[in-house]
Amino acid sequence: MTSLAKLLEAALFASARPIATDELASLDPDASGAELQSALDEIREHYDVEGHGVELVEIGGGWQILTRAEYTEAIERAQLAARPARLSGAALETLAIIAYRQPISRAEIEEIRGVAVGNLLKSLHERGLIDVVGRAEGLGRPLLYGTTPLFLEHFALRHLEELPRADELAIALRAPRRDPDAAAVAAASAEGGE
Amino acid sequence: MLDAPLTSRLDSEDAFVVELPAFSGPLDLLLSLIREEQLDIYDIPIARICEQFVLRIRTLGLNEAAEYLEMAARLLRIKAQMLLPRGDVEAWDNPRAELVRRLLEYQQMREVVDVLERRGEERRNQFARAYLPQQPAPPQAPLALSLSELLSAVDRVLRTVTQPNMHEVIPRALDIPGAIMTIRSVLTLRARIMWTELVENGAEPWQILSTLLGLLELAKLGELRVAQPKPFGNVEISRDVASEAA
Numbered sequence: 001m002t003s004l005a006k007l008l009e010a011a012l013f014a015s016a017r018p019i020a021t022d023e024l025a026s027l028d029p030d031a032s033g034a035e036l037q038s039a040l041d042e043i044r045e046h047y048d049v050e051g052h053g054v055e056l057v058e059i060g061g062g063w064q065i066l067t068r069a070e071y072t073e074a075i076e077r078a079q080l081a082a083r084p085a086r087l088s089g090a091a092l093e094t095l096a097i098i099a100y101r102q103p104i105s106r107a108e109i110e111e112i113r114g115v116a117v118g119n120l121l122k123s124l125h126e127r128g129l130i131d132v133v134g135r136a137e138g139l140g141r142p143l144l145y146g147t148t149p150l151f152l153e154h155f156a157l158r159h160l161e162e163l164p165r166a167d168e169l170a171i172a173l174r175a176p177r178r179d180p181d182a183a184a185v186a187a188a189s190a191e192g193g194e
Numbered sequence: 195m196l197d198a199p200l201t202s203r204l205d206s207e208d209a210f211v212v213e214l215p216a217f218s219g220p221l222d223l224l225l226s227l228i229r230e231e232q233l234d235i236y237d238i239p240i241a242r243i244c245e246q247f248v249l250r251i252r253t254l255g256l257n258e259a260a261e262y263l264e265m266a267a268r269l270l271r272i273k274a275q276m277l278l279p280r281g282d283v284e285a286w287d288n289p290r291a292e293l294v295r296r297l298l299e300y301q302q303m304r305e306v307v308d309v310l311e312r313r314g315e316e317r318r319n320q321f322a323r324a325y326l327p328q329q330p331a332p333p334q335a336p337l338a339l340s341l342s343e344l345l346s347a348v349d350r351v352l353r354t355v356t357q358p359n360m361h362e363v364i365p366r367a368l369d370i371p372g373a374i375m376t377i378r379s380v381l382t383l384r385a386r387i388m389w390t391e392l393v394e395n396g397a398e399p400w401q402i403l404s405t406l407l408g409l410l411e412l413a414k415l416g417e418l419r420v421a422q423p424k425p426f427g428n429v430e431i432s433r434d435v436a437s438e439a440a
Contacts, residue, residue, distance in 0.1 A: 013323065015226070015323065016322060016323045016324065017322075028419070052254060057320075059317075064322055064324055065323070066320035066321065067320050068320070069320055072321065075321060081321045081324060084318060086314070086315075086318070087314065088218075089307070090218040090219045092311055092314075093218055093219075093304070093307055096303050096304075096306035096307045096310055097303055098307060099306070099310075100303075105427050112296075112299055112300065113219050113221070113300070114219045114220045114261060114265065114300070115218070115219040115263070116259045117377075119339060154314060154317060155310050155312070155313040155314045156316050156317035157322060163306065163310075164307060164309060166302075166308070169306070171307050
């Protein structure tokens with residue numbers, strides 16, 4: 001391997017989190033972007049072609065060395081490392097809504113899911129998967145939530161755009177304007193309450 | 195137009211839904227009912243689905259009942275609205291529109307959940323370098339300092355202290371056990387003694403106080419008697435005859 005590739009490999013090995021490309025660049029100020037990219041390719045090929053137990057992946061806006069999936073069970077059996085707990089279906093639903101609609105308030109999430117999500121938001125926030133990114137202008141200025149870099153890492157995404165685009169989904173996104181039918185139903189419900 | 199990808203997706207998901215121990219919300223339950231009954235999401239027979247829904251939340255005993263009940267009420271309302279005589283065809287379809295919109299939106303979100311679930315599972319099966327629970331602070335560099343620098347630093351510190359603020363510390367404010375011993379030994383020699391004899395002239399306040407407290411302590415123990423014939427007069431201390439006899 002070239003000395004630049006070795007340097008990058010050492011840095012990637014030392015870090016527990018993915019290293020962003022500009023952080024990698026700061027390791028060697030003389031290296032150009034193309035040189036960095038070819039060094040990264042060199043490491044990846046080195047692992048893939050020579051058959052290493054680890055691989056280099058692009059994830060969460062950076063690069064990271066990860067063990068290959070086929071060795072996970074053996075490692076876990078030997079209690080050397082443990083897979084994190086799976087997120088619940090409810091947590092995944094909430095994350096999916098936040099990922100697509102961010103910044104989004106709690107009330108908007110609850111409207112889509114049809115259930116209260118207060119506790120879920122708290123635990124997702126504690127796990128570092130979402131963060132408060134601002135406040136809405138409306139009544140009570142509710143907190144707005146968005147996803148974090150850790151969210152990308154958790155779902156092996158390079159960036160948010162890697163999620164299927166709304167128009168690629170089987171069902172089209174709803175139009176942002178308020179549905180007149182919805183207004184009609186709401187009005188009817190209000191009358192029905194009398 | 196959307197029907198083909200939709201139904202194929204639903205079919206492939208059926209097995210997965212059955213494995214779920216609980217539904218993640220009323221919309222989830224509603225969608226799975228629609229799948230089971232193989233209904234067209236755009237043309238839901240409200241009366242039938244409403245009945246099924248209520249039946250299901252009863253048998254499942256869902257603990258998030260409020261949210262499911264709210265959906266049941268919503269379904270009943272739509273059903274009631276559909277029973278009203280239809281004035282014109284446009285208005286007739288409206289009661290279900292909001293529900294359909296929400297179901298579609300929910301369905302779309304579930305599609306994203308599938309993607310996240312698959313990607314999350316992939317990542318879960320790979321280990322990164324272990325996270326340290328708490329990144330320890332980098333160790334301090336060893337102190338690089340010459341002797342002259344150290345001495346001048348000490349000098350600077352001492353200079354700032356102009357007048358050391360010192361207190362005189364008295365180890366014991368009072369010495370009551372000592373006073374008791376003195377009084378006892380005096381009383382073994384003499385049966386009676388006056389207060390003025392017990393306390394020397396020019397005694398320190400702590401000595402006077404110690405003697406007084408010692409005296410009171412011994413009086414309480416019944417070893418001596420204290421008498422003052424007249425106000426502000428001298429105090430006569432005498433051995434307690436009774437205790438002596440005993």
